[in-house]
Amino acid sequence: MITDKERFEELCSAYVLNALEGEELREFQQDLIEANPERRNIYDEMRWVALHLPLASEFVEPPSYVKENILRAIQTQPSPRAENMLGKAAKFFGLIKPQVALAVSLALLVIIVGLSYYTFFLREVVRQRDQQLTALQADLSLQRQQFIALQNELTRKEEFLKILQSPKIDVVIMGGLEISPTGYGKIIWDPERKSAILQISNLPPVPKDKDYQLWVIKGQKPVSAGVFSLTDPEKESFFKIDQLVEADKKVISAFAVTLEPKGGVPQPTGKMYLLGKPS
Amino acid sequence: MKRISKKDEKAFETLYDLYSKLIYSLIVSVVKKQDEAEDVLQEIFLQVWEKATTFESTKGNVYAWMVTLARNRAIDRIRSKDFRKQRQEVEDTEIDMMHNPTEKNPLDSLVVGERAEIVKSALQQIPTEQREVIQIAYYGGYSQSEIAAKLNLPLGTVKTRMRQGMRKLQTLLREQL
Numbered sequence: 001m002i003t004d005k006e007r008f009e010e011l012c013s014a015y016v017l018n019a020l021e022g023e024e025l026r027e028f029q030q031d032l033i034e035a036n037p038e039r040r041n042i043y044d045e046m047r048w049v050a051l052h053l054p055l056a057s058e059f060v061e062p063p064s065y066v067k068e069n070i071l072r073a074i075q076t077q078p079s080p081r082a083e084n085m086l087g088k089a090a091k092f093f094g095l096i097k098p099q100v101a102l103a104v105s106l107a108l109l110v111i112i113v114g115l116s117y118y119t120f121f122l123r124e125v126v127r128q129r130d131q132q133l134t135a136l137q138a139d140l141s142l143q144r145q146q147f148i149a150l151q152n153e154l155t156r157k158e159e160f161l162k163i164l165q166s167p168k169i170d171v172v173i174m175g176g177l178e179i180s181p182t183g184y185g186k187i188i189w190d191p192e193r194k195s196a197i198l199q200i201s202n203l204p205p206v207p208k209d210k211d212y213q214l215w216v217i218k219g220q221k222p223v224s225a226g227v228f229s230l231t232d233p234e235k236e237s238f239f240k241i242d243q244l245v246e247a248d249k250k251v252i253s254a255f256a257v258t259l260e261p262k263g264g265v266p267q268p269t270g271k272m273y274l275l276g277k278p279s
Numbered sequence: 280m281k282r283i284s285k286k287d288e289k290a291f292e293t294l295y296d297l298y299s300k301l302i303y304s305l306i307v308s309v310v311k312k313q314d315e316a317e318d319v320l321q322e323i324f325l326q327v328w329e330k331a332t333t334f335e336s337t338k339g340n341v342y343a344w345m346v347t348l349a350r351n352r353a354i355d356r357i358r359s360k361d362f363r364k365q366r367q368e369v370e371d372t373e374i375d376m377m378h379n380p381t382e383k384n385p386l387d388s389l390v391v392g393e394r395a396e397i398v399k400s401a402l403q404q405i406p407t408e409q410r411e412v413i414q415i416a417y418y419g420g421y422s423q424s425e426i427a428a429k430l431n432l433p434l435g436t437v438k439t440r441m442r443q444g445m446r447k448l449q450t451l452l453r454e455q456l
Contacts, residue, residue, distance in 0.1 A: 006442070009442050009446065010438045010439070010441070010442040013441050013442045013444075013445035013446070014416070014422075014423050014438065014441055014442075016445070017413065017416040017417050017441070017445075018350075018354075018416070018417075018420070019416040019421065019422050019423050019426070019441070020422070020423070021422045021423075021424065045449050045453075046445055046449065048449075048452075049445055049448045049449045049452060050417070050445075051342070051343055051346060052394075052398045052448075052452060052456075053398070053413075053417050054301060054302075054304070054305040054346045054349070054350075055301070055391070055394055055395040055398040055399075056395070056398045056399050056402050057301075057304040057305050057307070057308040058304060058307070058308070059300055059301070059304045059392075059395065060300070060303055060304050060307050060313075061300055061303070062299050062300065062303040062316075062317065062320055063317065066299075066303075066317050066320055066321055067292075067295055067299065069321055070295065070321050070324045070325060070328075071288070071291075071292065073321075073325055074288060074291065074325070074328050075288065097314070097317070
């Protein structure tokens with residue numbers, strides 16, 4: 001409790017001018033709560049004086065646009081609830097001067113243009129990435145096909161190898177006939193498993209509606225041993241025959257290849273391209 | 280204020296017309312720069328619009344609220360806000376709890392210009408050194424110890440000058456108001 005009236009006045013005059021600090025401020029605030037009527041009166045009087053000090057300012061009329069800005073700002077505030085959220089932004093735009101508003105507008109314009117360009121740039125990047133992805137997918141598909149083809153080729157080679165590794169194999173060479181004098185063919189087969197490899201080279205390309213057909217001639221009777229097409233006549237081609245109709249070399253009088261309608265026929269109808277007899 | 284708290288724009292405009300000149304003048308006296316004073320004035324009136332619902336007439340009058348708000352905002356402009364809060368915080372949204380709500384609004388009783396002349400005259404009648412410490416405290420936001428350092432005076436001298444100056448002002452104003 002401040003016992004001295006003069007000290008109370010001292011603190012009070014500083015308090016109403018917001019010039020008190022630290023311990024003195026806390027002391028005075030506490031004292032004010034417990035102040036007697038006389039001291040309350042001193043406080044009220046001091047405060048009354050302090051509240052008159054603004055009137056000593058040199059009076060200046062604020063520019064009219066300040067009022068316009070303020071009124072515009074409060075009119076743009078949508079609702080009390082939304083006001084809480086948008087208040088600061090609205091206040092900011094209401095407070096700025098025309099020059100600043102222009103600068104902000106220009107800055108926003110630059111940002112919008114920048115964002116538009118960036119959006120366009122991103123779209124272009126996405127489009128390019130999309131194209132790259134499509135190309136990669138196509139490439140992957142191609143590589144998958146090549147992989148499958150290689151796997152098939154490997155399987156076929158393994159099958160061929162099994163035949164060639166067989167302890168007992170028979171071989172018949174077929175030579176080209178008049179229609180295909182440079183034609184060449186070879187049959188290698190495993191009599192026990194009745195599996196065979198047919199090797200062909202230098203035969204003419206097969207028309208779309210035709211196939212080459214292999215025949216096993218038993219005595220005088222030709223028996224079909226399968227049909228095949230040549231994908232690349234320039235290269236040597238190999239075909240595997242799983243179940244050779246006749247594997248006994250003694251019974252087989254010859255092997256022949258003819259050109260027949262697509263899918264083959266029960267009995268040969270076309271011209272003979274290759275012919276070979278077991279030795 | 281009740282109408283303003285219900286978002287009555289007309290009432291708000293009336294309040295602006297009544298107080299803007301006084302508040303603006305007070306702000307200019309503190310911040311010294313016109314463009315900054317305009318900013319602060321707009322801040323204050325927008326805050327009044329936003330916070331009108333928090334104003335309690337039982338705790339004080341509009342004039343006291345407005346000038347307290349204006350002075351605080353203006354001081355914040357010239358000094359850091361944290362600095363003021365370390366010293367003597369006066370919440371913007373409420374009047375000093377000890378404030379007498381029945382005290383007269385200086386704008387009510389006399390024409391503002393006439394009342395202003397009385398205040399100016401009273402300030403001129405007190406000794407310069409007393410006027411100086413009061414003005415530095417009120418318009419500069421300085422504490423007593425800061426004023427002592429600024430004027431290179433003992434703290435006790437500043438306290439005495441401030442008390443005597445405020446006392447004399449009270450006597451002079453009470454004689455005419």
